[in-house]
Amino acid sequence: MSEKLVDAMVRMREPEALSLAAKMLNDGVHPLKVLEQCREAVEKVGKQFELGKYFLPELVMAGEMLKKISAMAEPFLKYDAEDKTAGLGKVVLGSVKGDIHDIGKDIVKFLLDVNGFEVHDLGVDVPPERFLEAIKEVQPEVVGMSALLTTVFESMKNTVAAIKDAGLREDVKIMIGGGTVTEEVRAYSGADAYGKDAVAAVNLAKEWVAAK
Amino acid sequence: MLDRYLNVSPDADRKQKARFDKWLSGENIPFTDPDAAAAYRERVTLIKDAIQLKKTPARIPICPSAGFFPVQYAGVTMFDAMYDYDILTQAWKKYCHDFTPDAYNAPTTIVPGKLLDILDFKLCKWPGRGVSKEQQYQYVEKEYMKAEEYQDLIDDPTGYFMSIYFPRIFGSLKSLEKMPLLPPVNEIPCVPPASLPFETEEVQSTLKTLMEAGKETGRWLTAVRRINRSIMGKGYPAFSGGFTKAPFDVIGDTLRGTIGVMMDIYRHPEELMEACERLTPFMVKSGVASCKAAGHIMPFIPLHKGADGFMSDEQFRTFYWPTLRKLIIGLVDEGCVPQLFAEGGYNQRLETICDVPKGKTVWWFDLTDMNRAKKTVGQVACIAGNVPLSLLCTATTDDVKAYCKNLMDVAGRDGGFIFSTGAGMQGAKADNVKAMIDFAKRYAGG
Numbered sequence: 001m002s003e004k005l006v007d008a009m010v011r012m013r014e015p016e017a018l019s020l021a022a023k024m025l026n027d028g029v030h031p032l033k034v035l036e037q038c039r040e041a042v043e044k045v046g047k048q049f050e051l052g053k054y055f056l057p058e059l060v061m062a063g064e065m066l067k068k069i070s071a072m073a074e075p076f077l078k079y080d081a082e083d084k085t086a087g088l089g090k091v092v093l094g095s096v097k098g099d100i101h102d103i104g105k106d107i108v109k110f111l112l113d114v115n116g117f118e119v120h121d122l123g124v125d126v127p128p129e130r131f132l133e134a135i136k137e138v139q140p141e142v143v144g145m146s147a148l149l150t151t152v153f154e155s156m157k158n159t160v161a162a163i164k165d166a167g168l169r170e171d172v173k174i175m176i177g178g179g180t181v182t183e184e185v186r187a188y189s190g191a192d193a194y195g196k197d198a199v200a201a202v203n204l205a206k207e208w209v210a211a212k
Numbered sequence: 213m214l215d216r217y218l219n220v221s222p223d224a225d226r227k228q229k230a231r232f233d234k235w236l237s238g239e240n241i242p243f244t245d246p247d248a249a250a251a252y253r254e255r256v257t258l259i260k261d262a263i264q265l266k267k268t269p270a271r272i273p274i275c276p277s278a279g280f281f282p283v284q285y286a287g288v289t290m291f292d293a294m295y296d297y298d299i300l301t302q303a304w305k306k307y308c309h310d311f312t313p314d315a316y317n318a319p320t321t322i323v324p325g326k327l328l329d330i331l332d333f334k335l336c337k338w339p340g341r342g343v344s345k346e347q348q349y350q351y352v353e354k355e356y357m358k359a360e361e362y363q364d365l366i367d368d369p370t371g372y373f374m375s376i377y378f379p380r381i382f383g384s385l386k387s388l389e390k391m392p393l394l395p396p397v398n399e400i401p402c403v404p405p406a407s408l409p410f411e412t413e414e415v416q417s418t419l420k421t422l423m424e425a426g427k428e429t430g431r432w433l434t435a436v437r438r439i440n441r442s443i444m445g446k447g448y449p450a451f452s453g454g455f456t457k458a459p460f461d462v463i464g465d466t467l468r469g470t471i472g473v474m475m476d477i478y479r480h481p482e483e484l485m486e487a488c489e490r491l492t493p494f495m496v497k498s499g500v501a502s503c504k505a506a507g508h509i510m511p512f513i514p515l516h517k518g519a520d521g522f523m524s525d526e527q528f529r530t531f532y533w534p535t536l537r538k539l540i541i542g543l544v545d546e547g548c549v550p551q552l553f554a555e556g557g558y559n560q561r562l563e564t565i566c567d568v569p570k571g572k573t574v575w576w577f578d579l580t581d582m583n584r585a586k587k588t589v590g591q592v593a594c595i596a597g598n599v600p601l602s603l604l605c606t607a608t609t610d611d612v613k614a615y616c617k618n619l620m621d622v623a624g625r626d627g628g629f630i631f632s633t634g635a636g637m638q639g640a641k642a643d644n645v646k647a648m649i650d651f652a653k654r655y656a657g658g
Contacts, residue, residue, distance in 0.1 A: 012478055055523045060474040100337060100350050103470050125343070150601040150639035151280075151348060179556060180601060180635070188606035197521060 005034070009041035009065050010048070012058060017041075021069040031073035038066045042114045050199045056107075059198065063110050087118040089209035090140035092172075094122030094131065096147050096155040104178055105146040107198045115202050117142075128155075128162035135168050141212060142205045145191070147178040156189040164190070173208040177201055217492065217538035220545060220569045227547025228572065231509045232260055240507070241444045251447030255314045259449070261627065263549055263594045265571040268627035272620060272656040274649060275315040275451045275596070279636020280348050281645065282307030283322070291345035294325035294338065297435035308443050311649050315451035316443050318506070321636075323349075324432035330425045332383030335466055348638060356380050357467035359476060362483035365467075366490050368393065377467070384421045387414035452551050453508020456499030456543075459488040459535040464517040473517065477527060488535040496542030503548050510551040510574060511543060519556035525564070533564055544572045551576060551596075555635065562588040578634035582623040595623060596630035599648055604633065604640035609647035616652050624656075631656065 005024065008017035024034050045062040048054035091112055095105050102124050112119045120138050122130055135143065143163070145156050156176055163169050174191040177200070186194040192208075195201040236256045243249040254270075261269035283293045286303035293300045304319045328338060335356070338349035357365065357377060365372045371393055379389045390409040397406040409415050440450065457465070463484065464473035476484045503511040517523070518532035543550045550573050557579040558565070565575065570592045577585055577597035585595050603615055616631075623629045631652050637645060 014478065053524070055521060055527070056470075057474040057477040057523060057527065060471055061478050064475060098344065098347050100343065100352070103353055149348065149350070150605050150635065151284075153602075153605050153639060182600065182602040184600075184602040184606045 005037045006041045006044065009038065009062060010044045012061055014061065014065055017065050018068060018072075021072055025073060025076050031076040034073055035070060038069050039114055042066055042111075046111060046115075046199050046202065049197070059107060059111070063107075066114070088116040089142065089205065089212075090118045090120065090138055091142045091144055091205055092120045092122065092131065092134045092138055092140045093144040094126035094146065095124040095178075096145050096152050096159055097125055097127045098152040098155050099147045099149050099178075100124045101146070101148040101178075104148065104198070105144075108144060108146070108177065108195075108201045111198045111202050112144075112205060115206070117202075117205060128159040131159050132162055132166050132168070135163065135166075135172060140172060141209050143172045143174045144201060144205075145174065145176045145189075147176070148180060150180050153185050153188060156185070156191065160190040173204075175201060175204045217496070217541045217545075220541055220572075224544050224547065224569070224572070227545070228509075228549070229547075231547040235449070235507065235509050236260070238444070238449075242441055243445050243447070248445060248447035252444065252449055255447065256449050259315065259451075259630065262630050263571065263574060265592075265594065265628050272624045272629055272631050272652070273314045274631045274652045274656060276313050276599070276631075276633040276645070276649065277451075277636045278307060278313075278317045279638045280322070281637035281640055282319075284638065285310075285642055285645075289339060289345045290322075290348050291325070291339035293322050294349075295340075297324075297432055301435055301439050304439050305442060308446075308448065311645060312448070313649055314653075315449050317452070318440055318450050319436055320455075324428055327425055327428045327432065330384065330421060330428060334381045334383060351466070353469050353471075355469050355472045357463075357472075359468070359472065359480060362476075362480055362487055366483065366486050368395075369490055369494060370394070381466075385418050387412070387418045390415055450506070450508060452510045452512040453506025454499055454501075454503030454511035454548075456495045456502070456511050456513055456539065458513065458515055458518065458532065458539060459491040459495055460518065460532045461514075461516045462491050462495065463487055470517065474523075477523070477531060481531075485531060485534075488531070492535045492538050492542070495539050496546075499539070499543050499550070500546045500548060503543075509547070510549045512551050512553060513539070514553045514555060516555060518561065519554065519558060520560045521557070525560055528561060529564055533561075537567065540568055540573060544569055549574060554578060554580065559584065565589055566592055568593055574630065576630075576632060582619060586623050586625075586629075590623070590628055594628050594630060596632045597623075598632070598634040600634045601637065601640065604637060604644045604648065607644065609643055612644045612647050613651045616648055617655060620652065620655055 005017060005020045008020055021034055025031060042062045045054055045058055049059055093105060093109055095101055109119050109121050120134055122134055145159060147156060160174060175193050175195055176186060176189060176191045177195045181194050183194060193204050195204055236253055238249060238252050258269045258273040261267055262273055280290060282303045283290055286306050288299050288303055293303055300319055300322055308316050325338060336349045336351050337343045339345045339347055343350060375389050375391045379386045392406045392409060396402055464470060468476060499511040518528050540550050552573060553576045555578050558577060559581055562584055566588055573593045575589050575593050575595050577595060580598060582598055589595055599615060603612055620631060
């Protein structure tokens with residue numbers, strides 16, 4: 001049945017996926033196992049996205065199905081099993097100062113999360129100081145900055161500079177992204193890489209964490 | 213009437229000609245001297261020839277999108293420009309005077325801040341109201357329309373907007389939720405109940421708020437018209453006039469929001485498509501009316517959710533394109549030239565969007581491959597674009613000039629091209645803007 005759940009989710013059959021998950025939980029399948037299947041399904045959806053076969057609607061739907069099934073699994077989860085995996089790595093994420101857009105950032109957050117990263121989301125309109133505080137506190141391997149407006153490339157540059165001035169530049173890899181961000185902006189800001197979409201962000205983070 | 217807006221009407225050519233003639237005539241523009249009048253007509257003719265694809269224009273018209281660049285260039289804040297119409301006026305005139313692009317952008321995107329205050333507008337945060345005084349206004353993503361409200365929207369779009377949507381997006385207009393349905397008011401006994409809401413204090417106060425809003429808009433528009441007349445009077449036409457949107461974007465941008473509409477593609481596909489159909493005539497009519505009011509021919513149509521990456525080609529062809537195409541046909545039927553501003557990349561859509569009547573649209577590209585655009589859409593439509601903002605914001609003047617040269621070589625050969633930027637120029641370096649416009653003019657032979 002678990003393969004069926006993965007399949008239903010990957011094929012965007014929401015009602016079927018939800019009823020399969022409910023049945024598995026009621027039949028006594030361990031809730032973490034059910035959630036593991038969901039994670040696998042989201043990963044497959046991400047692969048399809050990378051291949052150019054799936055797009056935003058599918059990423060969003062995968063996230064929605066995962067959210068609903070997580071809520072269903074919640075009552076079955078006993079608190080003894082705070083079985084949180086150590087995680088692949090830590091990422092500090094935010095839309096830079098001056099920009100209040102969050103759609104792109106939230107999709108990156110969701111995919112990083114599903115892929116096993118511990119994500120610290122600083123929200124939107126995040127000034128350099130808050131990035132610095134979070135880096136000191138969380139000690140992430142990766143910092144992600146998001147922007148949609150062309151007027152905040154300067155904010156990205158300033159944030160990278162602030163990280164450097166604080167002597168933390170060597171400790172983190174910095175990735176940037178957003179609708180208007182390109183390689184030119186990457187070079188201008190002094191970030192390590194830019195990702196053209198959310199899957200690219202996950203791949204960058206994985207690559208960097210593996211190289212550490 | 214599902215077959216409405218599918219084929220171009222036989223009257224379209226005649227109407228387009230009449231609109232071009234009117235735009236070209238420059239009637240009512242207070243030209244400073246005969247040379248300015250002649251220069252105005254020359255510039256309109258360049259754009260007209262580029263659009264119609266009948267002959268190669270005398271040279272490539274240079275029409276960058278100013279965006280909010282004039283505000284930063286004048287050294288004033290966005291707050292000042294939105295709240296002080298004299299400051300707005302000075303900033304706009306300075307930009308046009310210093311850079312002299314062939315066509316300018318009317319300052320109508322710098323909406324009056326006081327109006328938004330009066331209405332307690334909820335869709336955006338704007339300078340001094342949620343974002344810093346230096347920053348531009350920004351949309352707040354949210355589900356302003358609930359998924360279960362599709363049927364209400366489909367049943368009565370006007371009623372839905374007035375009594376459900378407006379009370380949500382305008383804090384000061386909450387009492388509009390008391391407005392009666394209009395079609396039932398058609399017999400003598402229906403008149404008293406329909407007028408009853410206007411007896412309440414809340415509704416009366418809402419009406420007063422609307423009067424105040426109207427007055428403020430009037431003050432702003434007086435300033436905007438003065439700016440327009442001054443710039444046009446020196447020989448420069450506006451690049452666009454009027455505004456409308458693709459029906460899918462109406463729903464996806466500010467009704468359901470990005471996430472909402474993406475889910476609706478799976479959860480409410482039929483209702484989504486029907487709602488797009490229902491909104492189409494509204495978007496045609498408002499595009500025509502606003503274009504006509506501006507005395508122009510090109511209503512500006514920013515395209516959002518159909519860009520590469522947002523959806524698959526099949527989803528684009530199913531959900532986005534059918535009603536956008538109807539909007540295009542509806543506008544063309546009335547003699548307008550839809551100015552389709554494809555934000556982001558449109559590389560995956562080029563084949564599909566070729567299905568438009570020849571010589572009657574402008575496709576303005578951002579991050580699209582202009583070489584491919586020229587070979588596809590460029591055969592049936594004028595293409596415009598696409599100096600990237602990332603370049604204008606971060607690169608050197610030499611990089612900018614090199615990009616412009618290549619762009620004009622690739623997209624500009626044999627006409628059918630308007631030189632522009634990929635987006636509004638906010639954040640661009642002034643040196644780069646200057647280098648771009650000066651180089652493009654020189655290279656075009658202007």
